[in-house]
Structure formats: C-alpha cells, structure tokens
Amino acid sequence: MFNNVDLYFENSVVERTTAKLLRQRRFIRDHSNPMELSSVLFKENFPLSKDAFMYVLDSIKEKCPTNLSSSISPMLKLCCFLRFLAHGSYQQTVGNDFELGIAQPTVSLIFKEMLPILESTLCSVRxxxxxxxxxxxxxxxxxxxxxxxxxxxxxxxxxxxxxxxxxxxxxxxxxxxxxxxxxxxxxxxxxxxxxxxxxxxxxxxxxxxxxxxxxxxxxxxxxxxxxxxxxxxxxxxxxxxxxxxxxxxxxxxxxxxxxxxxxxxxxxxxxxxxxxxxxxxxxxxxxxxxxxxxxxxxxxxxxxxxxxxxxxxxxxxxxxxxxxxxxxxxxxxxxxxxxxxxxxxxxxxxxxxxxxx
Structure with missing residues (x-):
C-alpha cells in the first residue's frame, strides 16, 4: 500500500509532467512561426539566417509528406531537422527543447522524412x-x-x-x-x-x-x-x-x-x-x-x-x-x-x- 509520502511524490510527478506538456503545447500554439524569434535567437537555435531558412523552406515545403500530425507544419519540421544538425544532440533532447516541444518518436519520423527530401532538393542544385x-x-x-x-x-x-x-x-x-x-x-x-x-x-x-x-x-x-x-x-x-x-x-x-x-x-x-x-x-x-x-x-x-x-x-x-x-x-x-x-x-x-x- 502507498503511504502519504508515496502518494505525494506520485501526484507531484504527475503535476510536473502535465505542466510541462501544457507549456509545450502552449508554445507550439503561440510560436508556431519560429520567424517570430529574434535574429540572434533564431541563429542560436538553427544554423541558418532567416532568409536562408525561408529559401530552404520554400524549396521543400511542397514535398513534405502529410502522414504526421497536421499540427506539425513544414516550418517546424525543418526547425527540428536543423536543430539536430546544428547541435548533434540525441533526438529526445532535440524534441524536448523549449523551442520545439516534440516527442522523440516524432523527431525520428521527421528526420527520416526530411533527410531524403533535402538531399534530393538541395544537393544537386547547391x-x-x-x-x-x-x-x-x-x-x-x-x-x-x-x-x-x-x-x-x-x-x-x-x-x-x-x-x-x-x-x-x-x-x-x-x-x-x-x-x-x-x-x-x-x-x-x-x-x-x-x-x-x-x-x-x-x-x-x-x-x-x-x-x-x-x-x-x-x-x-x-x-x-x-x-x-x-x-x-x-x-x-x-x-x-x-x-x-x-x-x-x-x-x-x-x-x-x-x-x-x-x-x-x-x-x-x-x-x-x-x-x-x-x-x-x-x-x-x-x-x-x-x-x-x-x-x-x-x-x-x-x-x-x-x-x-x-x-x-x-x-x-x-x-x-x-x-x-x-x-x-x-x-x-x-x-x-x-x-x-x-x-x-x-x-x-x-x-x-x-x-x-
């Protein structure tokens, strides 16, 4: 049986997890356009300038598959992909970043989708x-x-x-x-x-x-x-x-x-x-x-x-x-x-x- 300490600890963990999910969802809702970030903060998180980012996005957005949740826009997918390239973090770390708030399995799917699209679209041209x-x-x-x-x-x-x-x-x-x-x-x-x-x-x-x-x-x-x-x-x-x-x-x-x-x-x-x-x-x-x-x-x-x-x-x-x-x-x-x-x-x-x- 659980004692009062166990119950308090369990409830505390649930509350913290719920609060974190709400913060992530609130950020995606309020900051679905990463272009709202300052130029300095944008470049700190992603290795491209805003102009370069938009060039890449315009080149690939029509090729982005729609099998992921519609709440994840091509812009956020590209941000997630660039975040990994720029920092080399594990997928879970990339997904948990405050700027993204995406679960690790979704990060894996995004990476799998975006990599061949970027190669076929950009490499032969650039x-x-x-x-x-x-x-x-x-x-x-x-x-x-x-x-x-x-x-x-x-x-x-x-x-x-x-x-x-x-x-x-x-x-x-x-x-x-x-x-x-x-x-x-x-x-x-x-x-x-x-x-x-x-x-x-x-x-x-x-x-x-x-x-x-x-x-x-x-x-x-x-x-x-x-x-x-x-x-x-x-x-x-x-x-x-x-x-x-x-x-x-x-x-x-x-x-x-x-x-x-x-x-x-x-x-x-x-x-x-x-x-x-x-x-x-x-x-x-x-x-x-x-x-x-x-x-x-x-x-x-x-x-x-x-x-x-x-x-x-x-x-x-x-x-x-x-x-x-x-x-x-x-x-x-x-x-x-x-x-x-x-x-x-x-x-x-x-x-x-x-x-x-």
Missing part, C-alpha cells in the same frame, strides 16, 4: 563542380594573390566523420586511429564554397583511393583533355600528383625551392581546411563530439545535406562560427606511393617552384 569561365578567372586571381601559385581554382582534402560501429563490413570503417568513421572528401573554391563532396567510403580508405573513385577526378581529367590546362586543384601528400592536381614535394629540404613551393602550397590549401572547420562547427552533428548514430549510408546523406546547407549559408552571408572552437578528427595519412619524378606534372610543378624562388 553543390556544383562545374563553374563558369568568369568564376575560374576570379578563383585563379584570388589564389594567385594569396600564394603566388598560378592556375589554381580549388583545393581538396579529406576529413573523418565518426559513426557508431556498422552492422556489416565493420573493418572497412575502422580508421588508423582505431575508431569507426567515414572518410569524407571535400573540394572547395577560394570563397569556401564546397564544389564537391564524397562521403561514400569507410574510414579505412586512403584519400588517394577516394580520389581515384570520385567524380571530381573524372571531371578534371576530362576538362584537361579538352584543352583546359589552366584549372588546377591543390591536394596534400595523401593525393597523387597529376597535371590537374598539384601536391607538395616530398622530403623537401629547408631553404630549397621545393620547400618554398610547399609553404606557398600550404598557404593556398589552407582554405579547404578552414572550410571543413566551418562546416563542422556549423553542423556539430558531424564534428565528432558525438558519433553519428546511423548506418554509413545515412551518415553519407547527412554529410551531403550539411555541405549543401553550408553553401546556402555562404550565399546568404551567414556569419561563420568561430574557427578556434573547431577540433577536427585528424587521422594522419601516409604519403601516396608512387614516383612522379620526371612526369609532365612534376615538370610543371618544378617550373612553378623555380618561378616562386
């Missing part, structure tokens, strides 16, 4: 490798001003996104640091706009393997064969040297022309490292503080969507998060094997190194 001649000229000019290296239109690098152990082929996702991840390769221009992303491969994959199996290599190869010899990407030691992909000299001695080229190369390539830093700080679900608790295929889509939303933020001039808060999941790579000495790409690289000295 992430484009092909750029205009005017954009190429602007990129070459800016990279040359920054580093002195000519003909550079973009940079490429890889970053690891931590995930939980997958159910199948676990060995493909264990990286050299011993944790499970996917190796996401990011290519960007001088304005930190992402031009290509490939997050299909497990953490055990070397950057050179991902490069050799990605569309960016094919695109640059075809562009070069068509006669465009003045559009080059920069990559680090983990990539193979090509006429259209320049990497640093290996084992360069201090004070040599090769060492000087490597310093200029690193200065230019820093933009892709900063891009990855901003991307992960803006969408902390991929930062590594909390592993993505999804299978690799879904983690790939999450990375793709984050990159598309990042580009939207750049277009709408959304302030970048503080870069000093970024701690990347660094997995040191062995330099790619191969002897490039004497090749056409090496000859061109040496010409530039001599010109820079």
């Amino acid at each position: 992430i484009k490798t092909d750029i205009t001649e005017e954009q190429k000229r602007t990129a070459r000019r800016n990279f040359f001003t920054r580093s002195g290296i000519p003909n550079v239109v973009g940079c490429v690098d890889g970053t690891h996104v931590a995930i939980i152990a997958p159910c199948e082929n676990k060995h493909l996702y264990v990286n050299r640091k011993g944790f499970y991840s996917i190796n996401a390769m990011i290519a960007c221009d001088e304005d930190m706009v992402i031009r290509r992303v490939d997050a299909r491969y497990g953490g055990s994959s070397h950057d050179s393997f991902v490069w050799n199996n990605r569309a960016l290599k094919t695109y640059l190869e075809q562009t070069y064969q068509k006669g465009d010899h003045n559009s080059v990407y920069l990559g680090d030691y983990g990539y193979p040297l090509h006429e259209y992909l320049w990497t640093p000299f290996r084992n360069a001695l201090p004070g040599t022309v090769e060492s000087n080229f490597n310093k200029k190369h690193a200065k230019a390539r820093n933009v892709v490292e900063r891009t990855i830093g901003v991307l992960k700080c803006r969408f902390r679900c991929i930062l590594g503080e909390r592993k993505l608790r999804y299978p690799p295929s879904k983690a790939t889509v999450i990375v793709n969507v984050c990159c598309a939303l990042h580009n939207i933020c750049k277009q709408y001039n959304v302030n970048d998060p503080e870069e000093e808060t970024f701690v990347d999941v660094v997995v040191p790579l062995e330099p790619v094997e191969g002897n490039f000495s004497g090749t056409a790409a090496d000859h061109r690289r040496r010409q530039i190194a001599n010109a820079l000295s």
Whole structure:
C-alpha cells in the first residue's frame, strides 16, 4: 500500500509532467512561426539566417509528406531537422527543447522524412563542380594573390566523420586511429564554397583511393583533355600528383625551392581546411563530439545535406562560427606511393617552384 509520502511524490510527478506538456503545447500554439524569434535567437537555435531558412523552406515545403500530425507544419519540421544538425544532440533532447516541444518518436519520423527530401532538393542544385569561365578567372586571381601559385581554382582534402560501429563490413570503417568513421572528401573554391563532396567510403580508405573513385577526378581529367590546362586543384601528400592536381614535394629540404613551393602550397590549401572547420562547427552533428548514430549510408546523406546547407549559408552571408572552437578528427595519412619524378606534372610543378624562388 502507498503511504502519504508515496502518494505525494506520485501526484507531484504527475503535476510536473502535465505542466510541462501544457507549456509545450502552449508554445507550439503561440510560436508556431519560429520567424517570430529574434535574429540572434533564431541563429542560436538553427544554423541558418532567416532568409536562408525561408529559401530552404520554400524549396521543400511542397514535398513534405502529410502522414504526421497536421499540427506539425513544414516550418517546424525543418526547425527540428536543423536543430539536430546544428547541435548533434540525441533526438529526445532535440524534441524536448523549449523551442520545439516534440516527442522523440516524432523527431525520428521527421528526420527520416526530411533527410531524403533535402538531399534530393538541395544537393544537386547547391553543390556544383562545374563553374563558369568568369568564376575560374576570379578563383585563379584570388589564389594567385594569396600564394603566388598560378592556375589554381580549388583545393581538396579529406576529413573523418565518426559513426557508431556498422552492422556489416565493420573493418572497412575502422580508421588508423582505431575508431569507426567515414572518410569524407571535400573540394572547395577560394570563397569556401564546397564544389564537391564524397562521403561514400569507410574510414579505412586512403584519400588517394577516394580520389581515384570520385567524380571530381573524372571531371578534371576530362576538362584537361579538352584543352583546359589552366584549372588546377591543390591536394596534400595523401593525393597523387597529376597535371590537374598539384601536391607538395616530398622530403623537401629547408631553404630549397621545393620547400618554398610547399609553404606557398600550404598557404593556398589552407582554405579547404578552414572550410571543413566551418562546416563542422556549423553542423556539430558531424564534428565528432558525438558519433553519428546511423548506418554509413545515412551518415553519407547527412554529410551531403550539411555541405549543401553550408553553401546556402555562404550565399546568404551567414556569419561563420568561430574557427578556434573547431577540433577536427585528424587521422594522419601516409604519403601516396608512387614516383612522379620526371612526369609532365612534376615538370610543371618544378617550373612553378623555380618561378616562386
């Protein structure tokens, strides 16, 4: 039998739970339009500005399914989805946020619905490798001003996104640091706009393997064969040297022309490292503080969507998060094997190194 203390405790719990539900329902009723929040509070809760948010909402709202409760508008669904991307919290935490007040099962349904919609609607439109001649000229000019290296239109690098152990082929996702991840390769221009992303491969994959199996290599190869010899990407030691992909000299001695080229190369390539830093700080679900608790295929889509939303933020001039808060999941790579000495790409690289000295 219950004594008076037990009854008091039970009633107190019921009262607190009821009060919480009433507060959540009252907020949804009175704040069904998150645009009523101040610009500062809006950006604190969601990683986009109001203008960028409305662009995304207008792009997807006609595609939002109606199988959820009609009280949950496309706007609140998008807010819920962005809240997860921005903070990387568990679904229950996202749902219990005062700004949303949505139960965890509903958050799960929203995420399942919104993820493929955002990928199919935004990724192919917002992430484009092909750029205009005017954009190429602007990129070459800016990279040359920054580093002195000519003909550079973009940079490429890889970053690891931590995930939980997958159910199948676990060995493909264990990286050299011993944790499970996917190796996401990011290519960007001088304005930190992402031009290509490939997050299909497990953490055990070397950057050179991902490069050799990605569309960016094919695109640059075809562009070069068509006669465009003045559009080059920069990559680090983990990539193979090509006429259209320049990497640093290996084992360069201090004070040599090769060492000087490597310093200029690193200065230019820093933009892709900063891009990855901003991307992960803006969408902390991929930062590594909390592993993505999804299978690799879904983690790939999450990375793709984050990159598309990042580009939207750049277009709408959304302030970048503080870069000093970024701690990347660094997995040191062995330099790619191969002897490039004497090749056409090496000859061109040496010409530039001599010109820079």
